[in-house]
Amino acid sequence: MLKELLGLLNLASPYLLLYTFYPTLALSPFSIVIYSFLIGVYTVFMAYQSSRKLEKSLGYRPQTPYKEAFEAEIRAVGLKETQTSVQYAFNDENIALTIFNTIVIDPTMWRGIENDEQFTKVQQILQSHIIPTIPADKQELLHSIKSILNEPSQRFIFRHELGHVKRNYGVRKLLVIGIQAFLVCITTATIAMSLIEVINGYVLFCASVLFAYLLDVLSTLASNVIFKVPEEYAADLFATKFSTREEIEAAANFFEKYDEVSKNYRLKHTPFWQIYLPDIFSKGYFNGQERARYLRKIAKRKSM
């Protein structure tokens, strides 16, 4: 929380400077709109930079015959292999994730790639440098996830990520981040403006930063439900289109078990106020049981 507050203070400090030297200019509605817009653009830029940096830092790609196997999957869903790249890297507890057009697969959990030099190289680096530095309960979680993962559910998960690439999730997410920052800023500033006659400017400034923080938390929960949940659902639907009944059922079983094996870990590491919050708010996707339920429904229809 402290980090976020400091970040907000940083974003708001140019406004404080403006207020100190040109109070009338700072308080005009026009300035507030422009300032909020700039905050939105800056937030998008920062998010873009950090994603790109992450994307560029990766350097381990699948080799033959796995390269061809991934490319065949990419072509099968109607994407070009030049549009999408697959890389190996540590994803924390995500089995796979998408950064713009790059799908990152985690060798600590992914199964079935034994003879790829690049894959084993990343695996070795992780085993000797990353895994020993993470807490024991997290290590246990990764181990449990690996033990329930199998190749049919992996194929489904890979197609789910391809769904994100196809739908330009990365770019749309940036847009949502920008709109969110703009709205938080303009709402906070408008409310603060209406109180400027009553409360001392500098006190109001500090209160506004706190208020913006709260608004940021709330709008993140809202954007999870409005934007992320439908996106995750759409990516699942996309994956079901190109998966067999067996693969969809395997994925349903996996998501259900994932909830079970991660339950204790999540209980311990979720902030107290989020424990009773449904996953659609706190994480932006349906929980494993829900996901399994709708996937099984779709799988049933596949056989008919």
Ligand SMILES: [Zn+2]
């Ligand atoms: Zn997803």
